[in-house]
Amino acid sequence: xxxxxxxxxxxxxxxxxxxxxxxxxxxxxxxxxxxxxxxxxxxxxxxxxxxxxxxxxxxxxxxxxxxxxxxxxxxxxxxxxxxxxxxxxxxxxxxxxxxxxxxxxxxxxxxxxxxxxxxxxxxxxxxxxxxxxxxxxxxxxxxxxxxxxxx
Numbered sequence: 380x381x382x383x384x385x386x387x388x389x390x391x392x393x394x395x396x397x398x399x400x401x402x403x404x405x406x407x408x409x410x411x412x413x414x415x416x417x418x419x420x421x422x423x424x425x426x427x428x429x430x431x432x433x434x435x436x437x438x439x440x441x442x443x444x445x446x447x448x449x450x451x452x453x454x455x456x457x458x459x460x461x462x463x464x465x466x467x468x469x470x471x472x473x474x475x476x477x478x479x480x481x482x483x484x485x486x487x488x489x490x491x492x493x494x495x496x497x498x499x500x501x502x503x504x505x506x507x508x509x510x511x512x513x514x515x516x517x518x519x520x521x522x523x524x525x526x527x528x529x530x
Contacts, residue, residue: 387424396421398437398446408505411452415509418453422460430454448499451480451506455513462516473514480510 399414418433430453434446454476461468468476484503499506 383424396433398434398442399449401445406502408502408509411449414449415452415456418456419460419463422457423463425464430457444499447483448506451483452509454480455506455510458510459513459516462513468514468517473517477510477514 396414396417399411401410418430421428421433430450433453434449437443437446458468458473458476483506484500
């Protein structure tokens, strides 16, 4: 595939992704779109690294919640990318991939390691909408015929 080789050549010069810096506490989900798109492209091109390998555990324990959140975005990107390469996930695979994401925002705000997740609760709707869009690409019954939201 000619386009695939071209994209792979372009990506050779791109720095690997890692834990993304959050500019301040006044942010929206859009600051994570580049991470989602980049991880989705990597997975569509056959990258087999886990989200934990893409977003390593930070040395600063206070950034652990941010790492978990960004790994979740990578999981969603992988689910979406599997559809791009015509691999349909069955229900059991979807459950296995997404189980930890469903519990991501249910940590005490007093837990310093999960502080970012407590702050990110205001964007969890966007996070779960993206997850639903990715999973819906793999079939099953949907409430509307509108299809997934483009990102």
